[in-house]
Amino acid sequence: MNWKIFSGFLALTSLVGADGQWVLASSTLTYHVSHPIHQSEGASHAARGKGVCQGGQCNFLIAVPVKSFESGDTNRDLHMVQVTHGAQFPLVSVRVSLAEAALTSASIRCDVEIEFAGQAAKYKDVAFQALTKGNETRITGSIPATLSDFKIAAPSLLSIPVRNEMPVRVDMTWHPM
Amino acid sequence: MWNIVRLIGLVFSVTSLLFAQAQATGGLTGKLTDASGASVVNAAVTATNIDNGQTRTAITGADGGYQFTVLPPGNYRVRFEAQGFKTLEIASVTIGATRVIADGKLEPGTSIPSLGDLGITPDQSQGSAQDQARLDKRSHMLKIHQRLGSITIAPLVATLSAANGAAGHKSTASERDLHAILGGVTAGMYLTTASFAIFAPKIAGTPTRGPIRVHKALAWIHGPGMILTPILGSLALEQRNRGEKVHGIASAHGAVAAVTAAAYGAAMLSVMVKF
Secondary structure, X not given: OHHHHHHHHHHHHHHHHHXXXXXXXXXXXXXXXXXXXXXXXEEEOOOEEEEEEEOOEEEEEEEEEHHHOEOOOHHHHHHHHHHOOOOOOOEEEEEEEEEXXXXXXXXXXXXXXXXXXXXXXXXXXXXXXXXXXXXXXXXXXXXXXXXXXXXXXXXXXXXXXXXXXXOEEEEEEEEEO | OHHHHHHHHHHHHHHHHHHHHHHOOEEEEEEEEEOOOOEOOOOEEEEEEOOOOEXXXXXXXXXXXEEEEEEOOEEEEEEEEOOOEOOEEEEEEEEOOOEEEOOEEEOEOOOOOOHHHHOOOHHHHOOOHHHHHHHHHHHHHHHHHHHHHHHHHHHHHHHHHHHHHHHOOOOOHHHHHHHHHHHHHHHHHHHHHHHHHHOOOXXXXXXXXXXXXXXXXXXXHHHHHHHHHHHHHHHHXXXXXXXXXXXXXXXXXXXXXXXXXXXXXXXXXXXXXXX
């Protein structure tokens, strides 16, 4: 009888291993904007994420509220929310689909689909670094986003607009569920 | 008679234009059910225009129904997401001038996570066009505040430059008048500038942090200063025009003006260093 329970437990364990799930434990997402006389960054630690692996394929979804990005200046943050239509489209959602085998590699390349400011943009073959320690995996990298990808009118200072490039640095720590 | 014909023509043109605009948008509607045919409520339905990337989101109601009332014509990718179900995606739905029906049937499973899986409620994922309009108005008014504030520097500098001529013992009435007129223009422009910041919509629950805090604090110096300076100036002008030496409270005009101008300059710098 005990042997049967043990066998059942083993079968269940292998099933979970095959179709694993990941949860985002902590994260820092940082956007960077450049102006001829000033550089500026805003960071958010409020992202939520989940990954589901099934049949050798993993799908990840990360969502972060637009208004959670802080640059140290609330006036600028409100202005960023305004230009990115953050009150109308309050979430940035990021979808990543990749082969489960890629998760064990130190370097991950994958397509990233972002919905932001009422627009969707896809970034092909974005490189991330992965470092696994114990049961947590830290993913770092940069997404080469631009303002025009999301049809965002560039905010300006002294009538000079910021540059179109708005790279987003990613630093995420994932745990298996 | 000719006017009546033109009026009818105008009404006809406007009506045609409105009709054409109404024709230029279609709609998308449908119902979401599970494998048993039961309605799937609170599911997120995202329609993404394949041509320009524009997205719209709707949430299914108690009957599993959803609708996008106004969608510009084009090809849309429609995604249905609900907690506990596999995400369903319709690769392309063509929206024309009429309403298109796109129903979805979700299969149980969790192969693609949804916003519901992240604990995000429909309320959190739904935005408000009203809040966005409020933010837009705030930004628009603050942009005018910023521009007018910069322009006000010109009459302010001119007023300060004219102060030397107006203050001396040998000053003429015309020099004093010029200083008074420039001061009046500065005060008028300043108050207009300030009103755009004061009456800009406030966003509740937003703390004040960073350089804007210094900018606002300095307004408590240059604000009263910009009101007090012209009052003291007019007292000083009256005394000088009567041939008297400036005395009493009016003698503080120069000092108050200098502090006010310095605070105004510092307030400008505090927001120019960072945007």
